[in-house]
Amino acid sequence: MNKTQPVLNTRGVVLRTTDVGERDRMLTVLTAEHGKISVFARGVRKITSGALPACQLFAYADFTLRRASQYCFLNEATIRETFLGISSTIEGAALASYLCEAADELTYEGGDSAQMLQLLLNTLWTISAGTRPLFLVKGAFELRAAAISGYQPDLGGCAACGCETDPAGDRFLLDVMNGRLICGECYDTLYRVHLDIAAAHLPPNVPLCDEHGQQILFRRLNTSALRAMQYVLYTDPKRQFSFSVEGEGILLFRDACETYLLHHVGHGYKTLSFYKSLETL
């Protein structure tokens, strides 16, 4: 052991694990103060290792680390919460895996990740407790995580005319790439004819783009879906999942939140594809 390496005491969630050799494991740990930390846990998979419970995926634990140039070495780890209920269903475990992968990608080393860590802890606790529908937990995480990461949409009213209630009825559209709402009436006036003509001249699966090359992407909402999304963005994070979505709003909310996160990240996730293959409402 190099006694000159500084010791770091921190607390965080294990986002990712990779076994190395027969006894070692690499961890990615999300902390509030230090962002994401890569940890080499030497010998942690030995039967006699007391740190193993704290070095499992989803574990929330206190870590004592020694800082090195590329990553930290694990000295000690004490489990605080294992979220055991997550693994009681394959759907819960699949969803938690996807959300940890997304959190991994949306955070970086050395940054302030307090908000993302709090969101992730609330999410893992809720999946583990099984108190809320998984589609609702998933959508709330996706939208809130995007907002925390700098992609906060403005869902206060139509970005074109400023209306807060849709004059065309129960219909607002989410302008995904610009992070704003367009009411149905403004959509018909400003976009619909243009998009219909453009779509008619494009091969299938080719995205519509504006003159700057940015994809033009709208998702239809209804009152229930929009209210749910506004709740997710503007409520106290401690009450992140205390809302409901009704009827068709479930599908619209689910589609809008997922599309919003994936198009700002710029790709999909294998863990998401697996979760969706299991998903039931």
Ligand SMILES: [Zn+2]
């Ligand atoms: Zn409008």
